[in-house]
Amino acid sequence: MKYLDEYRDEQLARRYLNAIHKLATKQWTIMEVCGGQTHSIIKYGIDEMLPKKVTLVHGPGCPVCVTAVELIDKAIEIANQPNVIFCSFGDMLRVPGTQTDLLTARAQGADVRMVYSPLDCLKIAQANPQREVVFFSVGFETTAPGNAMAAYQASRLGIGNFSLLVSHVLVPPALKALLSSPQNRIQGLLAAGHVCTVMGYWEYEEIARVHRIPIVVTGFEPLDILQGIVMCIRQLEEQRPIVTNQYTRSVTKEGNQQAQGLMKEVFQVVSRKWRGLGEIPASGLGLSTQYESFDAEFKFGRAQYHDEKNCECIVGEILQGLKKPNQCPLFGNPCTPELPTGAAMVSAEGVCSAYYRYRYLSEAKS
C-alpha cells in the first residue's frame, strides 16, 4: 500500500541496520518516547536486530497507561450515574481503576459509548438534551486539539449538557523529570513524531541544551525508527546534543499553529499525576476558567487523589531504562493484558503489553 509499504521495506531496513553497525563505536542507550514507536519496535523486532551496543529504552508515551487511576475511578463513578452517557476512545474502556473498568461498568448497565471523534459526542448531546454527555478527554498533545475543538464547538453552539473529563498530559515535563532523575542513563531521545506535528520541536531545544542530549523527532514506521536511530547515534558519536527532525513529512519546527492556538484558548497548564510516575508539576492540561462549565469535574465533583499502594511492579525502573519488562517479578504472572497489575500492561501501546504480546514468554524473568 502506498505510503506504508515503502516504510516497511526489508532491504532498506537492512541498509539502515548496517549503517547503525558501522556508526556505533560505543554503548548507547536511546529512549523512544511514544508508545506507538514502542509498539512498532517490538512488533517488527527492531530492538533485536540492533547491535548489542545499542539499547532502546521504552518511554512514558502511552497516554492510556499514564492516566491516573483516580481519574479512571472518577470516570466510572460518572458513567454509573443514571442520567449520563459516557463517551470514550476505545482503548480507555478496559483500563482498570481500583475496582473495575468502563467495559465492566457498561456490562452492569452504565451507558458507555465508544466514539471515534470527540465531535461525535456533541451530536449525541444534541440528540439527548435531557441527558448529560461526558467525554473522557485523554492523550498527549496529539489528541488535545481535537478535544479542545469539542469544547470550543460546544461553547459556540451553546450545548450545555456536554462536558469533558480531562486527563491530558504533556511530553516535555515528563522527559525533564526522567532526565533529571539521579538514576537516568538515557543518552539520546527519539521524540514522538505526532506530538511534534502539533507542537513543533522548538520546546525540545531547551531540553537538548540543558541535558546535553541529542533529540531526533521520529516517525512510527519501522524505517522511520531505524533512520531516527541512525541520526541519533551519529549525533551521539559526533557529540552534537541538538534537535534534528527525521519525520519531515509531517513535522515542522513551529508545528501546527492553529491547533496550538485552539489548545491555548480552551486549556491551561496544570499539575498532573501520572500513573506509575507520580505527580509532575505543570505536566498536564485542564480546562481554562472560561471553559469551566464544560469541565466534568466541575459538574460532578473533583477526583479524589490518594497515595498509591506500593507493589512489586517495576514500571518506574522500566521507564528509566534500568530494567526490561520481562525482568519484573510480576510479568506474565500475575500481570497480563487481561488482568494488568501495572500501568504499562494496560494498553496495547504500553511497553509491558507489547513485550507480552510479541515476545516469547520463556525469555521472561531472564
Place this chain on the structure above:
Amino acid sequence: MNEVNLNCPLPFNQHSTVLLSHGGGGKHMRELVENIIVKAFDNPTLRSLHDGAVIKEKNARFAFTTDSYVISPLVFRGGDIGSLSVHGTINDLAMCGAKPLYLSCAFILEEGFPFTLFQKIIQSMQQAAMACDVTIVTGDTKVVERGKADGLYINTAGIGILEHSFDISPKSIQIGDAVILSGDIGRHGIAIMAEREGLSFDCPIESDSAPLWKPVRELFQERLSIHCLRDLTRGGLASALVELASSSGLSIHTEEKAIPVKEEVAGACEILGFDPIYVANEGRFVAFVSKSEADRTVDILRKFPMCENACLIGYVGERGGKVFMKSKIGGERIVDMLSGEQLPRIC
C-alpha cells in the same frame, strides 16, 4: 522538579460479570468455555474443543455442531444473517472433514420485526442451503418483547458424515507440515465495522462469508493427506493459529509478507489501529498438509472462487505450542491470542 515516584497502583483482578469480550473469540472466551462450560459437561468429545463433535456410531462417523448468529446489522455487504447462519454451520462441519447433510434452524424474533425482511432472510438461508446441497429439516421459532432481541437471532445446528478415514484434528498436525491459508483475510470484520460505524471506502469491502465444503471436499477427493482444518472466525487468523499451536503442542512459523490482505482492508486496519490477523472472517480456513503436498493443495484450492488467493503461509516446527511471525522488515515476534476485544487506539 519532583523526583520520579517509582510505583504503581494495584487494580482489581477478576470479572464478576460477563463482558462483550467473553464472546470475542480470544482469551476471555476461551476461559469462559474451559473454566465453566467444559468443566461442567466434561467428556472426551467435548474436551477436544474442535469446531464440531465427531461421533462414532456403528461403522460410520458423524460430525455434529451448532452455532448462534447475533450479528448487527442483519444485512451487510456480501451477505445477511440468513446466509451467514447456513455458511457458518456448514463450515464448522467441513472443518471436521464432514460432508454437511442436514441443518436445523431456530429463530428468536423480536415483536415488531418486519415480515418483508424476515422473508428475505429466510430466502437467503434457503438459497445458501441449496447451493451447498444441504437440507434444513427442523426448526423452532420464539417471539420476545420489543427491545429484547436486537431484531432477530438465529441458531443453526448441523449434522454431517465423514467419508474418509483421516483424523482431522490438532493432534494430527506433524512437524514439517505446510500451513495453507485459503484466501485474503479480514474482509468480514471490516465490512461489518464499516456498516456499523458508517465508514465508507472508495471500493466498498464485501464480507468473505462463503461455504467452504466444496473446496475441502476437493482436497479429500484428490487424496491429499490433510492433518487439520480450521476456519477463521471471530478472533481471526491469529487466534486460530494460536489455538492450534497450543492444542498440538507444536510451533507454527509464518511470515507477515506471506499473508494476503486486500489493500482496502489493510487501509481500514491502519486507520482503526487493528491488526488484520485478529480481524474476523467467515469464509476462510487454514489447512495443515504434508510439506510435499503444499503446492498441490494451493493449486486445487485456487480453482474455487472463494479460495482464489490461497497460499502457503508457513510451516510447523517443534518450538513448543507458540506461533512465530517474521515481520516485514525481517524481525521475529510471537503471535498471541487476542486479549479482550480489539479496540481502536487513541492515537
